[in-house]
Amino acid sequence: MDRGVENERGMMRSENYQGFQMGGLKHGREMGDNHHRRALRDINNISNDASYPSAAFKSRSNDVVPIDDKNANSYIGRRPITRRFAASLAHKSLDCSQNASSKMKPIGSERQKRNQPIQNTSCVDNCDSVDVDDFVSPNDIPLPMVEEVEEMVDFELKEVEMEDLETKLLKDIDSCDSNNPLAVVGYVDDIYSFYRETEELSCVPPTYMSNQLDINDKMRAILIDWLIEVHYKFELVEETLFLTVNIIDRFLARQSVARKKLQLVGMTAMLLACKYEEVMVPVVEDLIIISDRAYTREEILQMESLMANTLEFKMSVPTPYVFLRRFLKAAVSDRRLDLLSSYIIELCLVEYGMLKYCPSMLAAAAVYTAHCCLKGFNHWTRTSELCTRYSERELLECSRMMVDFHQKAGKGKLTGVHRKYSTYKFGCAAKSAPAIFLLGMNL
Template identity: 75%
Template sequence: MVMKNEITADHYIHKDLGFSYLDFLLQLLLSFQYYQCGAFMQAKSCVRPDYMSSQQDINSKMRAILIDWLIEVHYKFELMDETLFLMVNIIDRFLEKEVVPRKKLQLVGVTAMLLACKYEEVSVPVVEDLVLISDRAYTKGQILEMEKLILNTLQFNMSVPTPYVFMKRFLKAADADKQLELASFFMLELCLVEYQMLNYRPSHLAAAAVYTAQCAINRCQHWTKVCESHSRYTSDQLLECSRMMVDFHQKAGTSKLTGVHRKYSTYKFGCVAKILPAQFLLESGGTPPPSGAN
């Protein structure tokens, strides 16, 4: 039997997220079930990080160009964050299973956006709009045919745990303000373009994005017991992934693909792209320099 004084620490961890003591035991059970289910679903929905080796006419650079362009289209259409992450997931799962010629890669992208919109959005762009944004490279009929192919290939499975699902929970655990929320999504969206980040599970990417954003804003390592409890990742476990995010952050404004950087340099997104990268994470041990050091 669990006594009240034996769960005080965990009670406060959950209380920080807005749960009352009466909700605590139920929350423990739900949290356990959530992560058990999430771990299983992540394993089922993640793609092989080397799937591009099976493609004959496209490569990771072409994937990056496509996703960078789709991020801009997503921004112009004012779609929800959920749609963006599901769209990229659909693209990767489809490319893992189907060999796609170069001339049809953009068709896969706009069709994945259409499917993600149908799943997440209240108001869905009409197919004619997708024809226009692709500069009439494809017809309405081709988009609808590709829609059927993607759905059949993925066995109509659109319900997958993307990084967005975990991000919302981890931001709440971090007691995030608007700046931290935007900075975290900036880090996460930088990763969407990078094929190598498929090596990490959605929950790992989400946790590392929050951690990296906290380090950049606070200029020090910042990962509380509350964050660790709800993410199931320690700061040491996040460090490798976070260092990669810092590297992406440093290069974001000068790389060939600047869609994410331009988006998060606007006032609408808090100009968080202009926050200085947490370069101290790249140093041995990830320890910040003393106050006042160059």
């Protein structure tokens, strides 16, 4: 047709016009052979390997198409979404989420077991092979009762409230020091978390004395009892005493020492601790005098070098004292509780058997035992439990040993701690009655 005829009819035909009339596809091909146009109804139905949709459908209908994981999606994509087919898909999704396959039998599962392929002949046939009664509708799943939902919500709310309460209790510990820059309130939690992680570095094997050939645990006790008196005479800070004992134990756990050199080890350990903790460090001559000139200056300096190299210069370790100060703060302690806790924990420094407990355990048990002494009954607050991370049951064994030491203090030969805490300077804490009831208490 020419353009003039089209204009006379009052219409403009596009270039894709193929002349569809009563003749359908045949007439269209006759009119548009030069352009090789296809019918609109055949668009999107032709695959890459066939020129016409009828040929493609005919060849595919006779092909064998097994359903497996690889082509399952393509198989489902070619099926119409009927009610039965939708029900089968919903049930398959439900069973996958519940990990239960007893009620669901996917299409072709029996054929797959026999390794027999499925003939993809008709979507209607495949849909008829599915029985909707075999599937469980998501609407049939029993929902929880209103009471159960309310109980779950209440339980979660209680947990959140408990966590908020615990956080508030721990924050209240440092509220009094919010204006004290030396208390480093913003970093104190991180500092003690680091102490918790590294306190194992300060621990020694509780049986290390078995590797020593010339000394034993009784000699260690005599040495530490003497050092407590030296520490008191030099008026050193408490951190120095605990670090001195720690250096001695760590060194003896690695190095064999002769009996006549044991006092030299103790004096040198105190010198190292003073250099780390004290502002005014005692000079070597003071140590020589306090030891009744048993050792020379050169011997002390040589031992200092040996000990520093043996310990690899690791002097910064968490001792029971750093935990004791924190736990007393959590217990809202007064002067009586402070002194009695320090007295009990210093009694443990002399005892070789207390090395099996980590520093934080010793500090927590000392505070708990002192509380029981002053109160007359077992007393352990929730705040103390959260701060120390030890329950009353976990502390009971260590606390009973401390009560035993408290009973025996001042009766044997090693009375340095008892005499120190019997003075008015330390509040006569040694005269407090021990919490004997803890020895027979069961939790």
